[in-house]
Amino acid sequence: MQTQGKAEFFHYLCRQSTLKTMKRLLLFLCCCCALLAQANPVDRLIGRIAPGSAGKFKTVLQPSDRDFFELSQAGDKVYIKGNTWVNIASGLNWYLKYHAGIHLSWNNMTAELPARLPCIARPVRRETDLAERYDFNYCTFSYSMVFWNWDRWQQEIDWMALHGVNMPLAIVGEEVVWRNMLLRLGYTRDEVNRFIAGPAFLAWWAMNNLEGWGGPLPDSWYRQQEALQKRILQRERELGMEPVLPGYCGMMPHDAKQKLGLDVTPGGTWNGYVRPANLSATDPRFDEIADLYYREQTRLYGKSHYYSMDPFHETSDDVYIDYAQAGRKLMAAMKRENPKANWVIQGWTENPRPAMTDGLPAGSLTVLDLFSECRPMFGAPSIWKRAEGYGQHDWLFCMLENFGGNVGLHGRMDQLIGNFRLATSPQSPLQQARRHLRGIGFTMEGSENNPIMFELMSELPWRTDEVAQAADARTFRTEWVRGYVKARYGTDDPHAQQAWQLLAETIYNCPAGNNQQGPHESIFDGRPSLNNFQVKSWSKMRNYYEPSATLEAARLMAAAADRLKGNNNYEYDLVDIVRQAIDDQARQVYLHAIADYNGFDRRAFSRDSARFLGLLLMQDRLLGTRREFRLGRWTEAARSLGTTPAEKDLYEWNARVQITTWGNRACADQGGLRDYAHKEWQGLLADFYYMRWHTYLDALSRQMARNALPDPDALGGGPNATKTSSELFALAMPAGPQIDWYALEEPWTLRHNTYSPQPVGSPIDMAHEALHMLDDIQAAR
Numbered sequence: 001m002q003t004q005g006k007a008e009f010f011h012y013l014c015r016q017s018t019l020k021t022m023k024r025l026l027l028f029l030c031c032c033c034a035l036l037a038q039a040n041p042v043d044r045l046i047g048r049i050a051p052g053s054a055g056k057f058k059t060v061l062q063p064s065d066r067d068f069f070e071l072s073q074a075g076d077k078v079y080i081k082g083n084t085w086v087n088i089a090s091g092l093n094w095y096l097k098y099h100a101g102i103h104l105s106w107n108n109m110t111a112e113l114p115a116r117l118p119c120i121a122r123p124v125r126r127e128t129d130l131a132e133r134y135d136f137n138y139c140t141f142s143y144s145m146v147f148w149n150w151d152r153w154q155q156e157i158d159w160m161a162l163h164g165v166n167m168p169l170a171i172v173g174e175e176v177v178w179r180n181m182l183l184r185l186g187y188t189r190d191e192v193n194r195f196i197a198g199p200a201f202l203a204w205w206a207m208n209n210l211e212g213w214g215g216p217l218p219d220s221w222y223r224q225q226e227a228l229q230k231r232i233l234q235r236e237r238e239l240g241m242e243p244v245l246p247g248y249c250g251m252m253p254h255d256a257k258q259k260l261g262l263d264v265t266p267g268g269t270w271n272g273y274v275r276p277a278n279l280s281a282t283d284p285r286f287d288e289i290a291d292l293y294y295r296e297q298t299r300l301y302g303k304s305h306y307y308s309m310d311p312f313h314e315t316s317d318d319v320y321i322d323y324a325q326a327g328r329k330l331m332a333a334m335k336r337e338n339p340k341a342n343w344v345i346q347g348w349t350e351n352p353r354p355a356m357t358d359g360l361p362a363g364s365l366t367v368l369d370l371f372s373e374c375r376p377m378f379g380a381p382s383i384w385k386r387a388e389g390y391g392q393h394d395w396l397f398c399m400l401e402n403f404g405g406n407v408g409l410h411g412r413m414d415q416l417i418g419n420f421r422l423a424t425s426p427q428s429p430l431q432q433a434r435r436h437l438r439g440i441g442f443t444m445e446g447s448e449n450n451p452i453m454f455e456l457m458s459e460l461p462w463r464t465d466e467v468a469q470a471a472d473a474r475t476f477r478t479e480w481v482r483g484y485v486k487a488r489y490g491t492d493d494p495h496a497q498q499a500w501q502l503l504a505e506t507i508y509n510c511p512a513g514n515n516q517q518g519p520h521e522s523i524f525d526g527r528p529s530l531n532n533f534q535v536k537s538w539s540k541m542r543n544y545y546e547p548s549a550t551l552e553a554a555r556l557m558a559a560a561a562d563r564l565k566g567n568n569n570y571e572y573d574l575v576d577i578v579r580q581a582i583d584d585q586a587r588q589v590y591l592h593a594i595a596d597y598n599g600f601d602r603r604a605f606s607r608d609s610a611r612f613l614g615l616l617l618m619q620d621r622l623l624g625t626r627r628e629f630r631l632g633r634w635t636e637a638a639r640s641l642g643t644t645p646a647e648k649d650l651y652e653w654n655a656r657v658q659i660t661t662w663g664n665r666a667c668a669d670q671g672g673l674r675d676y677a678h679k680e681w682q683g684l685l686a687d688f689y690y691m692r693w694h695t696y697l698d699a700l701s702r703q704m705a706r707n708a709l710p711d712p713d714a715l716g717g718g719p720n721a722t723k724t725s726s727e728l729f730a731l732a733m734p735a736g737p738q739i740d741w742y743a744l745e746e747p748w749t750l751r752h753n754t755y756s757p758q759p760v761g762s763p764i765d766m767a768h769e770a771l772h773m774l775d776d777i778q779a780a781r
Contacts, residue, residue, distance in 0.1 A: 041238045042080075042088045045158050049104060053113045059088050067131045071095050072123040076116060085240040086133075089161035090462070094126070098483065101490030104162060105451040107572040107628055109155045130424075130461040132439030134244070134344075134368060134396055135160055136169035138310075139445035142203035143405035143677055145172075147637035147655065150231055157235050163458040165442070167344075168236055169308060170243035170301075173229030174206055176222050177297045184292060185260060187253070193217065195253045195276075199638075200654035207313045208251045210273035213663060214654050220643045226300060233301055244344050247307030247334050248293040250279045250286075250326065260285075265321060270314070271671035272663065278312065281322060281329040290333035298337065306366070307334050308344045310351060317350070327356035331364060346370050346443075347377045347395070349384075354391070362392040370443045371400040372423070373416040374515060378437075379430045380419045383515065389433040397423050398441035399457045401518070404536065405446025407629070407680040408519025409550070409580045411453045411508035417473040420460050425468040445518075446677075448628065452500075452508065455484060477504060488569050496564065499556035499577070506545040507580070516541045523587040524616050524689045525678040528696030530594055530736045537672040547584035551774065554581035558771055561764045571763040575626050578767045579619060579680060585774050586615045592781075593697070602704050609697040611777055616690055622770050624682035625763040631683030632755035634659070649752060656749040660688060665742045683755040688748050695744065699737035 039047075040061070043054040057078050064083035069091030072079045078095060082088035096102040099118050102111045148156070160168055175196050182192050197205035198214020199221065205211065236243050254277050256262045263283040267275030279286055309330055312321070334341050343360075345352045347369045357365055367390045369377055375384040378395055389395070397420060401410070422428050423437055440461055442454060459480075460467065470476035481504045486492045510516065517539050526535035534541045554577050557570075564570040589612045596605035623629035638655035642648030657663070662673035 041085050041240075042092065042161075045089060045161060045239075046092065048154070048158060049109060050111045050113045056113060056117050057092070059092075061085065061088065066127050066129065068125060068127040069094065070123060070125040071099075071120050073120040078117050078120060084166065085238075086161050086164060086166045089239070090164040090458075091126075093162040094124070094462075095120070097487035101487060103455075103488045103490075103569055104159070105455075105569065106159065106448045107451070107626075108568040109158060126462040128461040128464060130397075130437070130439040130464070132167050132366070132396060133164045133461065134167040134169070134398070134439065134441030134443070135165040137370075137400070137443045137445050138169070138171065138203045138207050139404075140203075140447050141169075141171055142200055142658070143445055144447040146199050146202070147634070147641055147651070149637070149640070150228060152637075153228065153232055154235065157232070157239070160236075160241070161239050163454070164461065166241045167244055167306060167439070167441075168241055170229065170233060170236065171203075171206060171246050171308075172232055173222075173225040173301070174246045175202060175217065176226045176229075177293065177300060179222060180296050180300075181289075181293050182253070184296075185289070187259065191253070191259075198654045199641075199651055200658040204270075205276075206246060207310060208249070208267060208276050208278070209270045209314065211254060211276055213273055214657070218643075218647050218650070220647060221641075224641065229301060242305050244306040244308050245297065245301060245304040247309040247330070247343065248290045249309040249311040249330060250281070251276045252279045252289075253277065265318060267315070271673050272666040273671075278321070281326040286329055287333065290329075291336065294333065294337040303338045303341075305338065305340060306342050306344050309334075310346050310348075311356070312353070313346075313351065314349060317353075323353050323356040324359050327360055331360055335364075342366055344368065347390070352390070352393075357393060358391060360393070363394065365393045366438065367393055367395040368398050368441050368443060369395050370398050372397045372419055373399050373401070373412045374510075376419055378423060378433045380422045381512070389430070390436065392436070394436050394438045395433070396439045396441045397437060398443040399453065400443050400445070401453050402444040402446045402449055403518035403539075404677040405449075406518050406521060406678060407449060407579075408522065408583070409503065409507045409576065410450060410510065410519035411504075412510045413453075413456065413477050413504055413508050414473040415510070415512055416453075416456065417460075417467060417476055421467050421473070424464050427468070450519075452481075452484060452488075456480065477509075488573070489564055489567055491563070493560045493563055495556045495560040496570070499553040499560075502549055502553045502556070503577070506549040510544055514542050514544050520583070521678070522583045522680050523590050524583070524619065524685060524693070525680060526675060527741050528693055530597070532590065535678055536674070536676045538676070547581075547588060550577065550584050551581040554578045554767070554771060558764075558767055561768075565764055572626060572628065574767050575622060575629065575763045578770050579622060579629070581774065582615055582619050582622070582770055583680070585777065586612060586619075589615060589777065597700050597704065600704065600707075602701075602708070605701065605704065609701070613690065613694060613697065615773070615777075616685060616693060618770050618773055619680065620682050620685035620690075621761070622763075622766045623680065623685070625759050625761045625766050627757055627759050629681055630755070630757050630759065631679075631681040632757035634679075634681070635755050636757050652752060653749060656751075659684065660749060661742065661745050665746075668742050668745070688745070691744065691748070692741065695739065696737070699739065703737055 040059060042059045046054040046057060057080060060079065060081045062081045062083060067083060067087055069080065069082040069087045071091055080088050080091040082091055096104065099120060104111060178196060179192050193216030194212045196215060196217060197210060197212055201214040233243055252262060252264055254267060254274055256264050256277050262285060263280040264277035265280060267277050269275060311326060311330060331343060334343060343365045345365065345367055347367045352367055376382045377384050377386045379385060379389045399416060422430055423433060428434055440457065442457065467476055481500055482497065485497050485500045489496055521535035521539055521541055523532055526532050557574050557577050589608055593605055593608035593612055596608055627633055635652055635655050638651040639648040642651050659677045659679050661668040662676055663671060668674040
């Protein structure tokens with residue numbers, strides 16, 4: 001009994017000690033939570049971009065009926081007020097740019113702030129009625145973001161907050177919803193794998209363009225993307241953003257009629273690929289399948305106030321489809337999941353079809369006017385102009401800017417400013433459109449390029465009055481560019497100012513009437529021929545600036561090197577601008593070489609073709625000095641997501657195919673997508689584009705050598721002495737060599753040689769070397 005009593009007393013002491021320990025632990029956790037609560041989402045954002053600097057700012061959330069941010073000074077702290085966390089982040093970005101001379105962009109998302117921040121002499125307040133600010137195109141998720149990990153996504157969400165985005169499209173992990181839904185409907189895992197596309201092609205599967213290409217996806221991919229999407233959504237919601245989730249638009253596998261007995265409309269084909277089918281709105285199981293989709297999505301990712309749906313995307317009208325009924329059904333299914341939800345739809349080619357949306361209640365639909373700077377539908381002059389705009393429905397003024405993630409300087413500054421003025425000015429003749437305008441959007445197919453255009457677009461909502469009051473678009477543009485350059489480099493360098501004003505007048509000012517899709521395409525990137533101009537079949541590219549302009553801008557930028565050396569933004573821009581100058585001059589050298597061929601000047605052809613190939617390899621070395629322009633960044637990111645060697649190889653194959661052939665032989669040769677996502681990247685230039693051009697120019701040289709000698713067969717006595725007159729006539733006509741390009745291209749997509757993402761060499765030294773090379777070529781002409 002005595003021993004038992006001691007044991008019980010010992011256990012009692014242990015329990016008391018444990019309780020005290022637990023209380024201390026709980027108290028510690030409560031203190032930690034209190035500290036975390038004090039650090040609001042913008043303070044934590046500041047901590048990520050400038051560690052240890054959050055204490056230099058005081059961020060204050062203040063209710064307001066109108067979106068605003070306000071900057072002021074109190075002692076040694078900068079006060080930033082705003083009615084949302086995103087607007088406060090916009091105010092932070094404004095302060096960094098226009099008071100501290102710090103410009104955060106994709107090439108540089110961190111900053112070293114001074115010990116004492118520059119003071120704000122008098123309060124700055126900016127307001128806007130454009131409260132909805134959208135980001136992303138479906139294509140962006142494949143052309144730019146497909147292989148991003150959480151660290152990269154975290155930077156992008158910070159970029160969005162700093163640039164005012166509060167409505168980001170959020171389609172990461174959508175394939176998880178579809179896989180689970182289809183399994184519940186009775187599809188097998190193998191059948192699901194044949195339906196859902198591979199990583200680099202998920203955007204076009206999600207837009208109802210193709211099935212299966214690039215797959216099958218391994219189970220680890222689904223686990224990764226589900227976890228990643230949950231982190232993305234959590235961070236976006238912490239900042240007060242309203243993520244736009246993909247809604248159910250009626251897509252089903254093309255065999256849904258045979259498999260499930262559903263009433264579906266065949267999708268046909270898209271660039272050689274079988275498209276998914278469209279589930280008829282009158283099918284008895286439509287509501288059941290739509291509800292199943294939303295239940296599964298909500299279980300994984302929660303509900304949304306916005307759902308993106310683009311039914312019948314890039315399809316011709318079908319007399320057998322009741323578009324009005326389809327619109328009502330899709331809207332009803334979304335509203336059953338969230339009665340307050342809003343349908344977000346792209347204004348692109350035939351969509352939104354008036355027959356589908358006119359009967360839907362006002363306030364329930366938001367249209368993304370996808371290409372407002374070039375082909376607006378809202379009522380501004382355009383080949384896609386709709387006289388009544390979008391009727392009673394709300395819409396967003398969007399900038400598309402980039403197609404395919406192509407590398408190249410490009411912009412439509414005056415068109416963007418002018419069309420924005422038409423959409424927002426109180427004096428605009430388009431008052432119907434103005435009444436229903438709710439905000440802006442970034443709808444680029446490819447990201448991480450042309451930061452000047454995205455900076456301009458992000459500021460327009462906060463400068464609406466300035467745009468309306470400016471004498472014209474050019475006046476506003478000139479003043480804005482001056483401020484941008486000073487903010488970009490933190491100093492008012494005269495050579496950099498001259499360079500950017502020249503670029504803003506020329507390559508960044510693609511005029512109205514020129515409907516090309518994105519930047520001027522590099523002559524290096526296209527399949528060689530005797531008449532190379534466009535790289536991709538859909539580009540609609542047309543000359544609108546003199547190549548001497550980019551060369552002069554490159555020289556001006558290089559002249560600022562002594563003063564701006566070490567400035568990250570400057571060195572990125574220097575490489576990008578010199579890259580463009582090399583492209584533009586190489587096109588001239590190519591034309592000289594083709595003229596040499598057509599003029600049968602063999603010596604001149606040898607000289608000019610050698611110069612062309614030399615410029616291509618110089619471009620490769622120049623781009624290798626910056627991580628942003630290295631192929632290894634893309635392929636390494638792809639391989640890093642694989643959990644087995646087979647998965648790594650699959651993802652790398654996806655990465656290589658997308659930026660070259662895009663698809664199989666039929667797609668590459670007849671489908672029209674080959675080189676659509678071409679990239680001017682180090683490694684790709686030297687190993688892929690050089691291979692094509694060297695092969696072609698060598699074939700032209702050999703053809704010229706053969707043509708310089710008599711054909712003994714045609715003259716008699718040889719095995720082919722019986723040539724017909726048409727064959728002899730063909731011999732007399734100049735024609736380039738016929739090469740099976742796909743047979744040369746496909747082997748590169750199957751390789752696994754390593755490309756390093758690490759930069760090599762000095763951007764400034766290589767830029768000077770490239771400019772010397774261009775000067776020598778010009779002097780020799």
